[in-house]
Amino acid sequence: MTAQLIDGNALSRQLRSEVAQRAAALTARGHQPGLAVILVGEDPASAVYVRNKVKACEDSGVRSIFEKYDADLSEAALLARIEALNADPTVHGILVQMPLPKHIDPHKVIEAIATSKDVDGYSVLSAGELMAGLDGFRPCTPYGSMKLIESTGQSIKGKHAVVIGRSNTVGKPMALLLLQANATVTVTHSGTPDLGYHTRQADIVVAAVGRANTLTADMVKPGAIVIDVGINRKADGKLCGDVDFDGVKEVAGWITPVPGGVGPMTITMLLVNTIEAAERTAAR
Numbered sequence: 001m002t003a004q005l006i007d008g009n010a011l012s013r014q015l016r017s018e019v020a021q022r023a024a025a026l027t028a029r030g031h032q033p034g035l036a037v038i039l040v041g042e043d044p045a046s047a048v049y050v051r052n053k054v055k056a057c058e059d060s061g062v063r064s065i066f067e068k069y070d071a072d073l074s075e076a077a078l079l080a081r082i083e084a085l086n087a088d089p090t091v092h093g094i095l096v097q098m099p100l101p102k103h104i105d106p107h108k109v110i111e112a113i114a115t116s117k118d119v120d121g122y123s124v125l126s127a128g129e130l131m132a133g134l135d136g137f138r139p140c141t142p143y144g145s146m147k148l149i150e151s152t153g154q155s156i157k158g159k160h161a162v163v164i165g166r167s168n169t170v171g172k173p174m175a176l177l178l179l180q181a182n183a184t185v186t187v188t189h190s191g192t193p194d195l196g197y198h199t200r201q202a203d204i205v206v207a208a209v210g211r212a213n214t215l216t217a218d219m220v221k222p223g224a225i226v227i228d229v230g231i232n233r234k235a236d237g238k239l240c241g242d243v244d245f246d247g248v249k250e251v252a253g254w255i256t257p258v259p260g261g262v263g264p265m266t267i268t269m270l271l272v273n274t275i276e277a278a279e280r281t282a283a284r
């Protein structure tokens with residue numbers, strides 16, 4: 001193994017201890033930060049992530065308000081719950097776990113969340129703020145991925161970063177954050193004919209497609225930083241990312257594992273955004 005492991009659990013512990021201090025300070029002033037987490041339906045993976053989020057809140061002194069609904073909950077009922085949470089001054093962040101059942105329009109739901117409580121950073125306004133270089137909540141997965149890249153100590157400015165995937169929640173905001181950090185950014189996707197042609201030139205690769213073995217050793221420049229956002233379940237039930245970890249770790253300079261890389265950092269940045277939201281309210 002030539003690559004250094006970028007440990008998302010270790011970085012999370014470090015950042016979450018800062019979150020816990022800020023939460024304690026807010027609580028002492030009568031403003032305990034609160035995060036509402038809404039789960040609709042029985043998707044088993046969603047149940048795991050949501051449990052991890054609620055546990056992370058408890059460990060950091062953030063109050064969690066967990067609401068679980070049956071898959072047949074109506075869209076109107078969900079929107080009404082969001083309205084109530086918008087109006088609740090003890091709730092600083094609202095997260096509706098995706099994916100939602102087919103009969104509920106996720107866009108409508110996201111836009112119903114007050115921008116000041118959009119700690120997922122999924123709303124059109126939050127996306128616009130990121131695009132315009134304004135302060136606002138950044139989506140947690142790309143935000144956490146930036147922290148993982150920064151943790152290598154390597155400067156991002158002038159580096160060539162290649163993002164694989166163009167989703168609204170990861171690929172697109174990731175490209176914007178890398179641009180903001182003065183990287184030269186290439187965004188590739190399922191319609192890119194020769195992915196390796198691009199990734200071989202990359203100093204930083206962020207893989208976010210949701211398909212195992214998308215990035216293999218022959219596609220990586222020696223010494224590159226490789227961030228694996230993928231979460232795929234293998235036939236044996238184990239998790240793996242989009243990167244062929246065993247092959248790529250022999251070529252890359254730095255690499256994130258799955259699990260233990262981006263996943264825990266997604267939750268950490270959710271906590272950071274929630275604290276930020278609570279601090280803004282307390283300052284008013």
Ligand SMILES: Nc1nc(=O)c2c([nH]1)NC[C@@H]1CN(c3ccc(C(=O)N[C@@H](CCC(=O)O)C(=O)O)cc3)C=[N+]21
Nearest residue numbers: 048049052095096097098099120259260261263264266
């Ligand atoms: N409104 C909304 N916000 C989200 O942030 C959101 C979402 N919906 N829907 C699904 C995705 C996925 N996601 C993960 C969070 C934590 C882990 C995580 O903790 N992963 C652990 C392993 C967990 C396991 O064992 O399955 C790790 O990588 O080490 C993974 C994935 C948040 N998402």
